[in-house]
Structures are given as structure tokens and as C-alpha cells.
Amino acid sequence: xTVSYSSLDLERQLLAAMYxxxxxxxxxxxxxxxxxxxxxxxxxxxxxxxxxxxxLDQSRDILLVKSVHSPASGVNISQKPVHYKVGExxxxxxxxxxxxxxxxxxxxxxxxxxxLALYDYDKPFVCVPLKDANNQVIGALSAxxxxxxxxAITMLTRFLDMAANLIARNVQLAHQIETQQQxxxxxxxxxxxxxxxxxxxxxxxxxxxxxxxxxEQIRLVSRWDSTVLVRGESGxxxxxxxxxIHYNSPRAANPFIKLNCAALPDNLLESELFxxxxxxxxxxxxxxxxxFEMSDHGTIxxxxxxxxxxxxxxxxxxxLQEKEFERVGGSSTICVDVRIIAATNRNLEQEVAxxxxxxxxxxxxxxxxMHLPALRERIQDIPELTEFMLQKIGKAQRRxxxxxxxxxxxxxxxxxxxNVRELENTLERASVLSExxxxxxxxxIFNQVEPMFPAQTRPASPAPQSxxxxxxxxxxxINKEKQxxxxxxxxxxxxxxxGWVKAKAxxxxxxxxxxxxxxxxxxxxxxxxx
Numbered sequence: 001x002t003v004s005y006s007s008l009d010l011e012r013q014l015l016a017a018m019y020x021x022x023x024x025x026x027x028x029x030x031x032x033x034x035x036x037x038x039x040x041x042x043x044x045x046x047x048x049x050x051x052x053x054x055x056l057d058q059s060r061d062i063l064l065v066k067s068v069h070s071p072a073s074g075v076n077i078s079q080k081p082v083h084y085k086v087g088e089x090x091x092x093x094x095x096x097x098x099x100x101x102x103x104x105x106x107x108x109x110x111x112x113x114x115x116l117a118l119y120d121y122d123k124p125f126v127c128v129p130l131k132d133a134n135n136q137v138i139g140a141l142s143a144x145x146x147x148x149x150x151x152a153i154t155m156l157t158r159f160l161d162m163a164a165n166l167i168a169r170n171v172q173l174a175h176q177i178e179t180q181q182q183x184x185x186x187x188x189x190x191x192x193x194x195x196x197x198x199x200x201x202x203x204x205x206x207x208x209x210x211x212x213x214x215x216e217q218i219r220l221v222s223r224w225d226s227t228v229l230v231r232g233e234s235g236x237x238x239x240x241x242x243x244x245i246h247y248n249s250p251r252a253a254n255p256f257i258k259l260n261c262a263a264l265p266d267n268l269l270e271s272e273l274f275x276x277x278x279x280x281x282x283x284x285x286x287x288x289x290x291x292f293e294m295s296d297h298g299t300i301x302x303x304x305x306x307x308x309x310x311x312x313x314x315x316x317x318x319x320l321q322e323k324e325f326e327r328v329g330g331s332s333t334i335c336v337d338v339r340i341i342a343a344t345n346r347n348l349e350q351e352v353a354x355x356x357x358x359x360x361x362x363x364x365x366x367x368x369x370m371h372l373p374a375l376r377e378r379i380q381d382i383p384e385l386t387e388f389m390l391q392k393i394g395k396a397q398r399r400x401x402x403x404x405x406x407x408x409x410x411x412x413x414x415x416x417x418x419n420v421r422e423l424e425n426t427l428e429r430a431s432v433l434s435e436x437x438x439x440x441x442x443x444x445i446f447n448q449v450e451p452m453f454p455a456q457t458r459p460a461s462p463a464p465q466s467x468x469x470x471x472x473x474x475x476x477x478i479n480k481e482k483q484x485x486x487x488x489x490x491x492x493x494x495x496x497x498x499g500w501v502k503a504k505a506x507x508x509x510x511x512x513x514x515x516x517x518x519x520x521x522x523x524x525x526x527x528x529x530x
Contacts, residue, residue, distance in 0.1 A: 010152055014159045017045040025166050031174045032066055035167060039069035039143075042163070048126075048143035048156060050118045054084060054091055055130075055139040055171060061086060063095055063140065070118050082115050089113030090127050091140050098137045100128040102157055106144070119144050124153060128161045130168040138168060196247045204244060205388045208378040214241070214370060221368050222248040227320065229305075229365045230343040232372030235421030238343040239303060241370065246299040251339060254298035257291045262307035269312060271328050274319075280329025290327065292319060292336050299339040305365065306346035306357060313358045320364045340365075375416040375423060380518050382412050385420065389427050394437075401431050403439040409487060409522075410441045412515065422447060488523045491516070500528045 024037045039051035050070045054063040065082040084092040090112050094101050103109045107121030119125060127142035141164040145156050197203075204215055221228055222245050230238040239258070246256045264272055271280075275290030291300055308316070319325045324335045342365050351357035375382070386403055394401040407430075416422055430443040491509070494516075498504030506516040520527065 007151060007155070010155055014046060014155065017041055018159070018162065020045065021163055022166060025170045029170070029174045029177055031167065031171045034170060035067040036069065038163065038167065039067060042143055042160075043069050043071075046156065046159065047146055048160065049145075050116075051141070051143040052091075052116070052118075053139065053141055053167065054095075056095070056137070057083070063091060065116075066139075068116060068118070070116075084113070084115070089115075090125065091142060094127045094129050094140050094142075095137050098129050098131070100126070100157060100161060102126050102153060104153075123147055126153070126157050126160055128157065128164045130164050130171065132168060132172045138171065140164075141167060192253065196252060198243075203388075204240070205385050206378060206381040207384060208373075208380050210373040210378055211381060214372065217368075217370055218244050218248070221245060221370075223250075225251075225339045227339070227365060227367040228341045229367070229369045230341065230372065231348075231369060232343075232345060233374050233419055234345050235419035236372040236374060237420050238345075238372060239301065241372065242299075242301045242303075242341045242343060245341060246301075246339075249299070249339070251298050255295050256299050256301070257295035258301040258303065259291050260303045262304035266309050266312045269308070270315060273316075274325050274327055275330075276328035277330040280327070284329065287327075290325075292325060292338060293334060295338045296336045297338070299341060302340065302342045304344060305342040306344035306348055306351060310356070310358055313361045317358065317361050317364060320361070375419040376512075377514075379412050379512075379515050382423070383408050385423060386411070386427060389424050390431070390439075393424075393428050393431050397431065399437050401434070401437050401439065403427075403430075404441065407439050407441045407444050409519075410444050412518070413511075414446055418447065487519075488525065491519050491523060492525060495520075495525070495527075 020041050021038050024041065025034050028034050035053050039053065042048040042051045050068070052065060052069075053067040055066045056062075057064050063084040063086070065084075084095075086092050087096045090101055090103065090109065092113075093111060103112070103125040105121075106112055106119055106123060106125045109125075112119075112125070123144055123146060125142065125144050127140055129137045130139035130141060132138050141160060143160060145153060148156070204211075204218070206212070206215075218241060228242075228245060230241050232238055242258075243256070246252060259272060261269060271284075271288070271290070273290050273292055275288050275293055276284050278284060278287050320340060323338065324333050326333055346357075348357055348362050348366075352359050352362050386408060390401040390403060411423070411426070418425070426444060426446065427439070429445060430439045431437075433443045433445075434440075491505070494505040494508040495502075498508060502516050502520070503513050506513045509516065511519075519525075
């Protein structure tokens with residue numbers, strides 16, 4: 001039996017339903033949830049029963065049933081997934097053709113594949129395609145209207161087509177956002193893996209006893225949240241150690257915030273660490289989080305902590321003790337869960353004695369001290385460090401770099417006042433000067449300080465010389481009348497003159513006993529027993 005509706009009444013009904021559909025689709029980007037509500041509106045307000053949404057699964061080239069509205073049957077597609085192949089049934093045919101189909105009597109169409117057993121075979125069936133912005137079919141929307149006249153069926157078909165366009169935009173936007181989120185997650189995970197790899201234990205180079213102790217300390221302190229004070233000369237790798245501690249700790253997935261305390265004056269340092277409220281001072285146009293707040297649940301690295309003033313140290317002490325603070329210009333207390341790693345190249349004990357560093361702050365920071373040795377104290381690590389750095393520099397220059405044994409021996413005679421940082425700069429400078437990629441002794445150029453006076457006006461008393469800046473072949477304590485064929489003969493001569501006592505030979509060569517011992521080993525010098 002065909003039912004007749006006033007076209008005006010039907011238009012008003014459909015217009016109200018379209019407004020409700022647009023509101024539902026704008027409420028969320030989860031098209032599966034919103035589509036359920038859209039199909040409910042079609043069922044209750046438009047007499048379009050058993051609405052079904054199918055979306056293309058590009059990986060399998062099938063149409064998956066994503067949503068069905070049929071309160072009476074209680075179909076649960078989450079427990080029993082249903083799909084159509086392209087061209088299968090009316091739904092698959094609409095997807096293949098990319099155009100709407102209206103079946104006046106469902107039971108008379110042999111193409112219909114009733115996989116859900118929901119539809120009345122004596123009523124019409126309408127299916128329209130979902131198309132993206134490029135007019136590519138991405139799915140289909142279908143429903144079953146009552147037995148109406150042709151004009152009403154045509155209006156309902158156009159209405160269903162408009163609803164399908166809105167749903168298609170929602171589906172496309174949801175897919176784009178999902179893809180972007182997956183890319184961001186993948187990029188984040190990749191960056192985390194890269195950072196962890198850059199600061200893993202395999203990037204901490206050294207085999208000397210002092211460095212092995214440092215590696216063991218890093219492994220132990222990484223497990224816990226104890227405050228760490230990293231001490232050592234400039235260029236020894238204090239920040240590298242701080243990175244290794246954080247990225248090998250349970251906090252590795254959380255923020256790692258760094259601040260050089262020597263780079264800012266006290267008034268800016270307080271705002272940088274604690275943040276400020278809007279209007280706290282001139283230029284504070286909005287609220288700003290400080291480094292402590294940004295590093296919540298993570299780690300904060302305070303480099304050059306010894307450069308801060310006693311006034312600021314008093315403010316810092318409370319944060320270290322209570323893990324709470326107020327923003328500059330604010331009154332509310334902010335609590336944070338943060339691990340603190342500090343670093344300094346100063347003698348803090350002497351600074352405390354001189355009154356330049358608060359004693360209570362010193363004891364609060366000095367929970368787990370780590371002393372990094374200077375490079376001159378671990379000369380034996382230079383070959384290993386050199387190999388590691390040349391791989392890094394070569395990767396940046398996109399070529400393979402090598403170094404001769406004589407160049408390594410040349411570097412082992414230098415005192416390295418700039419420590420590992422100076423070693424890396426020296427190797428990079430040598431690699432730039434090397435066209436072939438092989439670094440020879442003549443390319444090893446140490447940092448030389450220019451004299452303050454011209455040669456003719458230089459003071460009569462020469463500055464004392466030290467092994468830290470004097471190459472081995474220019475040492476004044478060796479008899480220069482004797483010509484050495486190579487450095488091996490020089491070391492043997494010094495040993496013979498000292499009665500084969502390593503300590504005395506080291507003094508003759510302006511070396512440390514450790515340096516002379518290493519040369520004896522690599523030069524295969526047979527020690528004589530006297």
C-alpha cells in the first residue's frame with residue numbers, strides 16, 4: 001500500500017532532520033559514534049529504517065559495515081563483522097558505479113544480498129554513495145523507506161544523498177586526523193628511539209678505570225630519583241652524562257629540560273625557572289610556565305649551578321627541598337615531581353669557604369656526586385675517542401675518515417686543556433683540511449694562544465712550559481744534540497737515561513707515568529730489569 005505525504009510537510013520534516021544531523025556530525029570526530037546517532041535520526045524523524053553505513057577498507061578492498069540502526073533486531077556488528085565485496089549486492093554495486101540506486105520493491109531485485117536479515121522485502125530500498133573531496137567513492141549509505149509515492153521517494157533519496165555527503169566529509173576528516181596522529185606517534189617514537197640511542201651507554205666512550213667507574217655510577221643512579229651533582233672541567237662531557245642518566249631512567253619518556261644558569265642574570269633566571277604571571281613585570285603580557293613546571297614528572301638539568309648568586313640560591317633551595325614554588329608575581333603554590341641533575345666546573349667546597357655558595361644548598365645538591373676526569377688524566381682513551389668522533393664527523397660529511405697511528409701519537413702528547421670538546425674540534429678541523437679523508441700528523445693543529453707582546457717587546461722572563469701545550473718532539477728537557485729517528489727512540493733514550501724507571505723517564509719527557517706506560521705498550525718497548 002502506497003502512502004501519500006504532503007510535499008511541504010515532508011520538506012519541513014527533512015529540513016529539521018538535516019539540522020539535527022549537522023549538529024550531531026559537528027559534535028565529534030569519531031564518525032562511528034556520530035553515525036550511530038545520524039542513523040537514529042533517519043529512523044525516528046525521516047522514516048528511513050534500518051540505516052546502514054559501509055566504509056571502504058583499502059588494505060583489503062572490501063566494504064566494511066561500520067554502523068547499523070535496527071533497535072528491533074538487536075544486531076551487533078562488533079561481535080560479527082559483516083562486509084561486502086566490490087560489486088556484491090546492491091551496496092557493492094552502488095560502490096562500483098558511484099551512483100545512487102532506488103529499488104521500488106526489494107524482493108523483486110535478485111542483486112540484493114541480505115547479509116543482516118533486517119529488511120522488509122515488500123518495501124523500497126535506497127542506497128547512495130559516499131564520495132570524498134576528489135569525488136572518489138569511499139563507502140555507501142543505505143536505508144529502507146516506507147511505501148511512498150514516487151515524489152516522496154525521490155525527496156528521501158536526495159535527502160539521504162545530502163546526509164551521505166556530510167558523513168563523507170566527517171569520515172574523511174576523521175581519517176586525515178587519524179593518519180596525522182599515527183604519523184606524529186610514529187615520529188615521536190622514532191625520535192625517542194633516536195635520542196635514547198644517542199645517549200645510550202654505547203655512546204659513552206672510554207675503557208680507563210676512572211671512566212668505567214663513571215659508567216657504573218650512571219647505571220646505578222639512573223634507576224632512582226636521587227639528586228646528582230656532576231663535576232668536572234669544562235668540556236669533559238657533563239651534559240652528556242646528564243643525558244645518559246635521564247634517558248636510561250624510568251623518566252625517559254617524560255620531559256628533559258635544560259638550563260644554563262650562567263647565561264641569565266638573577267632576575268631573568270628566576271622567571272625562567274619558576275615562570276611568571278601576567279603583569280608580574282614590564283613585558284609579562286601573558287602567563288608563562290617555568291622550566292621546573294615544564295619538567296614535571298621528568299628531569300631538569302641545571303648547568304653551571306656554581307655561577308648563581310647566593311640570593312638566588314636561597315630561592316632555589318626551597319624547590320630542591322620541598323619540590324614546590326610560586327611563579328613570579330603569583331601567590332598559588334605549584335608542586336612538581338622532578339628529578340634534579342646539576343653540573344659545575346667550580347670547586348664548590350672552596351666557594352662555600354669563600355661565602356660565594358650556600359652551604360645548605362651544597363649539601364642538598366651533593367647527594368650523588370660524580371667527578372668526571374679531565375682528558376689528560378685518561379690519555380689512554382684518546383684512540384677510542386678518536387675513532388668514535390671520526391665516525392660521527394664522517395657521517396656528517398658523508399665520507400669515511402681515517403687517522404694514522406702517528407697522528408694519534410701526536411695527539412697523545414698534548415695536554416688538552418679543553419678536554420673532549422677540544423679533541424672533537426681538533427679532529428673536525430683536521431678532517432676539513434684533509435681532502436683524501438686520511439688524517440696525518442701535520443693536519444693535527446692544536447689551539448695555540450697568541451702572545452700578548454710582539455717578539456721585540458716580549459718580557460725577558462719566559463713563561464714556564466708545561467707538557468699540556470708542548471708537543472713531544474719539542475720538549476726542552478731532552479738532549480737536542482742527539483737526533484732521533486722517531487718517537488720510539490726518544491722514549492727508549494729517556495728510559496735508558498733514567499735507569500729504566502718509568503716515573504723518572506716521564507719527568508724527562510714532561511709526561512705523566514700513565515702516558516709513558518701507554519707509549520711503552522703501543523711501541524712494543526721491552527723493559528729492562530736493572
